[in-house]
Amino acid sequence: MELMKASRFIKPGEVRIETVPKPTLEKDTDAVLKIVRASVCGSDLWWYRGISQRPSNSPTGHEAIGIVEQVGKKVTNVQPGDFVIIPFTHGCGHCAACKAGFDGSCPNRDRSKPAAYQAEYLRYENANWGLVKLPGQPDDYSDEMLNSFVTLADVMATxxxxxxxxxxxxxxxxxxxxxxxxxxxxxxxxxxxxxxxxxxxxxxxxxxxxxxxxxxxxxxxxxxxxxxxxxxxxxxxxxxxxxxxxxxxxxxxxxxxxxxxxxxxxxxxxxxxxxxxxxxxxxxxxxxxxxGTASVTTYDRELLVQAVLDHKINPGKVFTKSFTLNEIQAAYQAMDQRKAIKSLLIVNH
Amino acid sequence: MELMKASRFIKPGEVRIETVPKPTLEKDTDAVLKIVRASVCGSDLWWYRGISQRPSNSPTGHEAIGIVEQVGKKVTNVQPGDFVIIPFTHGCGHCAACKAGFDGSCPNRDRSKPAAYQAEYLRYENANWGLVKLPGQPDDYSDEMLNSFVTLADVMATxxxxxxxxxxxxxxxxxxxxxxxxxxxxxxxxxxxxxxxxxxxxxxxxxxxxxxxxxxxxxxxxxxxxxxxxxxxxxxxxxxxxxxxxxxxxxxxxxxxxxxxxxxxxxxxxxxxxxxxxxxxxxxxxxxxxxGTASVTTYDRELLVQAVLDHKINPGKVFTKSFTLNEIQAAYQAMDQRKAIKSLLIVNH
The missing domain is CATH 3.40.50.720 (NAD(P)-binding Rossmann-like Domain)
Known part of the structure; x- marks a missing residue:
């Protein structure tokens, strides 16, 4: 069994990087992604501050960009090696909600497990439609643009x-x-x-x-x-x-x-x-x-990716502090104490 | 003092025609209208049935078509003799609500007095913008079209x-x-x-x-x-x-x-x-x-009057029973007992 580093919620005020099994494909519609950059969301502070409940030892994070490592049989829109935005939503692309442009309300996903994007690797549901492919590779972009792409996983689309x-x-x-x-x-x-x-x-x-x-x-x-x-x-x-x-x-x-x-x-x-x-x-x-929940994939494809590529918008500026994955506790603290508007996590790039 | 016949709410289950003073202009923005046809609204049944409260001896009705008899100094869009739809709304035409097309939410009107459209004559506030002028005179139209115009005072626009x-x-x-x-x-x-x-x-x-x-x-x-x-x-x-x-x-x-x-x-x-x-x-x-409250004047002008003139819509068919003003009690009863979908009141034509 391959292992990886991933964040775990311990108790209010404490998150920690642990070594856990690397995720694998579970369904034909899954992809396994290597995380490049991730981030801490304002909504993560609810359970970090103990305002909402979260099971101890549960994984954390729901915003990231990454590289496709492996895809299930039914995933044809993205291939291993592709650079992608990893929306916190998981639109299937073929239900009434997705077709109407409301992929944030897609019912065809498993909402029972907490998202686990603050990690080295991630299993992503409904990868065929939900992931947003970017041109080129991370090396082709400035830090500023990479950071803007991270916001396209949630906050900018929201x-x-x-x-x-x-x-x-x-x-x-x-x-x-x-x-x-x-x-x-x-x-x-x-x-x-x-x-x-x-x-x-x-x-x-x-x-x-x-x-x-x-x-x-x-x-x-x-x-x-x-x-x-x-x-x-x-x-x-x-x-x-x-x-x-x-x-x-x-x-x-x-x-x-x-x-x-x-x-x-x-x-x-x-x-x-x-x-x-x-x-x-x-x-x-x-x-x-x-x-309600944002139409992340829809908006990214319709105009947000292009607006970042064209330097028309620069939402990555919301990241006022940057951390490595190992510094996860500091990343949360900075936001909790309002020392950062938003904390970036540099995982593999 | 000139007199006229007008409906009064007596008590739940009872409305009655009484002889009362004919209304006169009170403000420069008023018009006095001679009612041609009026109607009973489903919302009138709330107080008729005693579900909502209404003062005894208060006037009734909020849907009609009529002829302009007199206008205040600031009323220039309509002239005495004009045939008009008399919306239940009274948009001033120049506030933020009216300008945005939401004249049903116009704040520039007196909401303290109950509407009094089930009568021979009516004083209408904000007449310059609120009234909707129709081509020609009542004689130029079939009963069917006159009835459709009555619905453009409320239900069709709603x-x-x-x-x-x-x-x-x-x-x-x-x-x-x-x-x-x-x-x-x-x-x-x-x-x-x-x-x-x-x-x-x-x-x-x-x-x-x-x-x-x-x-x-x-x-x-x-x-x-x-x-x-x-x-x-x-x-x-x-x-x-x-x-x-x-x-x-x-x-x-x-x-x-x-x-x-x-x-x-x-x-x-x-x-x-x-x-x-x-x-x-x-x-x-x-x-x-x-x-919320319908944009009656806006919709009538934008397309509903034209749609009736073009025989594209025929909303007057909702009137399945017709009464004279003197038969007001029977008009309410027919709707209360579901013997009519909607009751028409023929007042002056």
Missing amino acids: GFHAAKSAEVKPQDTVVVIGDGAVGLSGIISAKLLGATRIIAMSRHADRQTLAKEFGASEIIEDRGSAAVAKIMELTNDAGADAILECVGSNESVDTAIAAARPGAVIGRVGIPQRKDLDTSQLFHNNIGLRG | GFHAAKSAEVKPQDTVVVIGDGAVGLSGIISAKLLGATRIIAMSRHADRQTLAKEFGASEIIEDRGSAAVAKIMELTNDAGADAILECVGSNESVDTAIAAARPGAVIGRVGIPQRKDLDTSQLFHNNIGLRG
């Missing part, structure tokens, strides 16, 4: 999903709630879709700087009703044409509803905390609510 | 709002929940927007017949989980591309969510009963929720 769900269109005034890597990617996305005014909500200097670099025209530091008042002031009491809700907390959803102009859509990608939304607030102002 | 909110597009499979005049108008609208398959939920023979005439390809008589099972069977387990929720009850919202394919939008026009929706159900499948 930010784009917020913008698409909110139906951002040219000339829109857009509010982005959340200044994590997803919110910052939402700013990039709103700009990519033609928004002329992007109001970002952020109270951290490093994130404000990046927000402006990515296209934010205004920054609001307030929260709750004070933030809504500022948005109303900035929009002549009209409210925003589109809201990107990238947090999921009750306060951020309330802010989103209050800041939307009649007919606007809230595009949400933050997992909703609240179980009891009074939707008559939405009804009264014809406000729409859309969103 | 059904269309459900379809637009649900983002119905060509080739879609659409589910319409609700077989009242709004649901039936939703079927017309789904067809108008190019849906190829329209699944209507109805258990009443007269409504089923009209549903099919309007474009329904399948009828489902079941409700709840049995209805969802049928929809799934009809769509090869994919779910529907768009759902028109024209009821507002908890059961109909639950059915809408369960019957939607991932990424589909629920267009809702039924006032939501539930105050505590667990929106994580929507998030999981990327299902959107949109809708």
